[in-house]
Amino acid sequence: xxxxxxxxxxxxxxxxxxxxxxxxxxxxxxxxxxxxxxxxxxxxxxxxxxxxxxxxxxxxxxxxxxxxxxxxxxxxxxxxxxxxxxxxxxxxxxxxxxxx
Numbered sequence: 170x171x172x173x174x175x176x177x178x179x180x181x182x183x184x185x186x187x188x189x190x191x192x193x194x195x196x197x198x199x200x201x202x203x204x205x206x207x208x209x210x211x212x213x214x215x216x217x218x219x220x221x222x223x224x225x226x227x228x229x230x231x232x233x234x235x236x237x238x239x240x241x242x243x244x245x246x247x248x249x250x251x252x253x254x255x256x257x258x259x260x261x262x263x264x265x266x267x268x269x
Contacts, residue, residue, distance in 0.1 A: 173213075180209060180217045182259075185244065185252040188227050192241040194234075218242060226251055 183202055187193040195214055202209045221227045226248030232241045244252065 176207065176209070176213060177217060179207060180213055181221065182252075182255060183207075184214070184217060184221060184242070185226065185248055185255070188242050188244040189249060189252055192232070192243055194239045194241050221248065 180202070184193070184198060187198055187201070195211065195218060199209055199211065199214055202214075218227065218229075222229060222242075224247075225245055227242045228245055229240050229242050232239050
């Protein structure tokens with residue numbers, strides 16, 4: 170079982186990646202992560218998104234979707250830079266771990 174700290178790291182990585190693709194909102198991120206096997210709760214995701222906003226990696230805006238107000242997230246230039254750095258480091262580690 171993946172421990173809480175590992176899950177937080179994957180959550181942050183996925184939120185950064187997802188925000189780089191198009192506007193994202195919390196419930197969509199939860200659903201997508203669950204579809205690939207990460208049992209994530211709002212209590213893990215939303216504090217991660219708030220932290221990313223405080224750190225300047227994402228911005229948010231309110232948007233009306235199907236008559237409901239949603240808070241959508243998008244990467245900032247700083248967030249894009251961090252995502253690229255994380256992806257590069259992750260590629261290196263994955264090569265090392267799976268080279269055996």
